Amino acid sequence: MNEASTCRAYVVPGLEQSGWYYDPHNVIEQKTFTDGRIVVAGRKVRRRPEKRADYLLKYTRDYTIAVVEAKADYKLPGDGLQQAKEYAAILGLKFSYATNGVGIVEFDYLTGQERLLDTFPTPEDLWARLRAGEGIDDDDIARRLLIPSYIVDKVPRYYQEIAINRALQNIVQGKKQRILLTMATGTGKTLVAFQVCWKLWEARWNRGGKYTHPKILYLADRNILVDDPKDKMFAHFGDARYKIENGIANKGREMYFATYQAIAEDKNRPGLYKEYPRDFFDLIIIDECHRGSANDEGSWREILEYFDPAYQLGMTATPKRQDNIDTYTYFGTPIYSYSLRQGIEDGFLAPYHVHRIVTSYDYAGWRPSPGELDRYGRDIPDADYTTKDFEKKVALQARTEAIARHLTDYLKRTDRFAKTIVFCVDQEHADEMRRALNNLNADLVRSNPEYVCRVTSDEKDIGRRHLSNFQEVENRANTPIILTTSQLLTTGVDAPTCKNIVIARVINSMIEFKQIIGRGTRLYDGKDYFTIYD
Known part of the structure; x- marks a missing residue:
């Protein structure tokens, strides 16, 4: 009898006899939980085999x-x-089983024991063993762990389900006051945060133990990181949402959103956050928490310490390194990590090619001619300038034009309508780069005046419109194809359409580098990989 016949004749009846096919329990058969890594060879693209479990017991x-x-x-x-144990380890499960339909072998990760069985355990048996192993003694805590997710168009992937369940368990069990999730850019941290908040909301969980909705603060350092989740994913919270801004400390809602800058103390005003009682919030979610929130000397750290009674869930895309050590010191070891490498291996993120260009100015350096003036008509000090000096100590227009020419030639050889983001030194450099690319692509700009646009903080609403159009997947006509920027788009921007990342400045931080290339890792139909143009 082959495997399929064994499943029909023995495995399914055995699982049914143990109660797994009866509500609220369930069995998912032949469940594919990865997409298979994308492999690019020349112009040919293929995927490696997916990972597929015979049965997942829910x-x-x-x-x-x-x-x-x-x-x-x-x-x-x-x-x-061995295969069952491998899948259990990936999926974060504590029980794995192998069977030939006649005998059953169980491996229990809680005890490390392996044993032979005649029948499958019942759902109640496994749940009781899991509760005992995880110290879930309280029935109310157990109930909260099983609150259903909100059904949205994006069903959580396996690693998101792990992150959601671990964060939820840590909070409702009171295991840790400060919690850290490390998940690569493009792997859906916002969905994880939303589902954690929704489950706590539906469970009427709060620190005081009252049967009321919790008060939650979603905190970040940029408006785009706050407005996007508030207006999209968290829209399901309806009128419970409130963004703290313009110096107004509203206390009549439950789901709050704020930037550090809007509530922090500065030279013009005391901290708005102090108008809330220290124990006002039950949970604070800190998005991109490596960006200053956990810095020992940062004023933003004061906000987190002020609201110390609250549970604090930090989310970051960057693994522990020397330049973000404060984050890991503050929050501790991540309760779950999902890396860029794993995301690419699973086929959820796009792999990348590196196209390296070294201009003659970067290779040999540059020295001004006697009496040479800068763009402002000032004398350029006589010195040897190298890559780290360009657009900082000296603005070298010829270098900017050389980079723009290389990029334009590359797009002409490949695809002139491949969405591209160019990361420049500063806003002025981004404007010069935009102008150079505009003039080199004037034939396309005539029919699409927004072919090349600058998106920096100076553009405000206009820049946000350009970015929104750039992100548009359905309609590619008359939308920006190339965006030039400096810092604004390094993080928190979902741009699945982006096929090229151009780095036109020196990056001395691995954190920032990973944030930048994260703009290109998201997949969509017609995009199987992206190119880093360095």
Whole structure:
């Protein structure tokens, strides 16, 4: 009897007999949980095989508790155990099973024990064992862990489900006051944050133990990082949402959004955050928490310390390094990490090619001619200038034009309508780059005046409109194809259409580098990889 026949004749009836096919429990058969890595060879693109579990056992709709791997009846019961254990480790499960339809082998990650079984455990048995192993003694805590997710158009992927469940468990069990999730750019941290908030909201969880909705603050350092989740993903909270801004400390809502700058103390006013009681918030979510919030000397750190009674969930895309050590010191070891490498390996993120260009100015350096003036008509001090000096100590227009020419030639050889973001030294450099690219692509600009646009903080609403049009997947006509920027787009911008990342400045931080290339890692139909033009 082959594997398929074994499943029909023995495995499914065995699982049904143990109660797994009866509500609220469920069995997901032949569940694919990765997409398979994208492999690019020349112009050919293929995917490696997906990872697929024979059976996932769900205690409830959103709570997977075990994995089962089945083999043909002429094989040993334990022949599929290594695969089952591998899948359980990836999926964050504590129980894995292998069977040939006649015998069953169980591996229990809670005890480290392996044993032979005649029948599958019941859902109640596994849930009781999991509760005992995880110290979930309180029935009310157990109930809160099983609150269903809000059904949105994006069903959580396996790693998001792990992150959601671990964050939720840490909070409702009171394990840690400060919690950290490290997840690569493009892997859906906002969805994780939303589902955690929704489950706590539906569970009527709060620190005081009252049966009321929690008060939650979503905190970040840029308006785009706050406005986008507030107006999109978190729109399901309806009128419970409120953005703290313009010096007004409203206390009559439950789901708050704010930038550090809007509530922090500065030379013109005391901190607006102090108008809220220290214990006002039950949970604070800090997006891109490596960006100053956990810096020992940062004024923003004072906000987190002021609201110390609240549970604090930090989210970052950057692994622990020397230049973000304060973040990991403050929040501690991540309760879950999902790396850029793993995202690419699973096929959820786009792989990348590196196209390296070295201009003659970067290779040999540059020295001004006697009496040479800068763009403002000032004498340029006589010195040898290298890459680190360009657009900082000296603005070298010829270098900017050389980079723009290289990029234009590359796009002409590949695809002139491939969405591209150029990261420049500062806003002035971004404007010079925009002008150079505009003039080199005048044939396309005649029909699409917004072919090249600058998006920096100076543009305000106009820049946001350009960015929104750039992000548009459905309509590519008469939208920006190339954006020049400096710092604004390094983080928190969902741009699945972006196929080229151009780095036209020196980056001395691995954190910033990973944030920048994260603009290109998201996939969409017609985009299988992206290019880093360095």
